[in-house]
Amino acid sequence: MSKTTAVRPRGRPGGSSGAELLAVARQVFLANGYAGATMDAVAAGARISKQTLYRQYPSKDELYAAVVRDWVDRGHDAMVPHVRALLDAPDVAEGLLQLARTMQAGILSPPVLQMRNLVATEAERFPAVAADYLARSWQRNQRLLAGALARLAERGVLRVADADVAAEQFTWLVIAAPLNRVTLQGGARTDDERRLASIAAEAVTTFLSRYRSTP
Known part of the structure; x- marks a missing residue:
């Protein structure tokens, strides 16, 4: 009998991470303000799952703080x-x-x-x-x-x-x-x-x- 090789599903290709993810989040905050920004919108813009986003930034508060800190570091x-x-x-x-x-x-x-x-x-x-x-x-x-x-x-x-x-x-x-x-x-x-x-x-x-x- 021939054996078949199982193909492992790949994650979402091209998803943003690191500084690129924070740049996406920054645009979401700028466009909507803190109150109007959502983790769903950031995850969609970064082409990653919401679970992946929450693993890096457990709350919107922490993501906002990271966005501002990254902006200051850049300049x-x-x-x-x-x-x-x-x-x-x-x-x-x-x-x-x-x-x-x-x-x-x-x-x-x-x-x-x-x-x-x-x-x-x-x-x-x-x-x-x-x-x-x-x-x-x-x-x-x-x-x-x-x-x-x-x-x-x-x-x-x-x-x-x-x-x-x-x-x-x-x-x-x-x-x-x-x-x-x-x-x-x-x-x-x-x-x-x-x-x-x-x-x-x-x-x-x-x-x-x-x-x-x-x-």
Whole structure:
């Protein structure tokens, strides 16, 4: 008698895992908010079974926290080369202008705005997640900028007594108006490039009028 070989059923092909799974989950949370997002929708988008998803993330709370943590990790060092470029710039005004435009491009980009809004909306429900997001993204980048401004002061390029305050002032000069418009006016679009460039230039002029060392 001939023997037949049993064929083992294969799992779902092409299912998402790891960072790809978290990217799928992020889109579900952004599209539906925390309340409207479901584990079923995430599993379907990732092409995995719900059981597989629950083995990795036993609850929607844990999945949401992992999504935000992954987002912060991805952008963790994004500002480092731009701050270094400021320190290496032969002209501080031009260096600050380039940094201002980079900050606008990053902070006002749709993905960053969407995550910022999601975390802010769910901050009361997940205070620890929001605190981690704030500390490892915004506050870390502000410390990087403050450190660069302090080094420029040591070189005699700037006159800065409190680098943390100076970094905060520069940041808000650069992004406050466009950020308010796009986040507080429903459906408002980010300012066009010409308008943003004008805001950045005026921010640098104002900042240097306060902090530039006199010859």
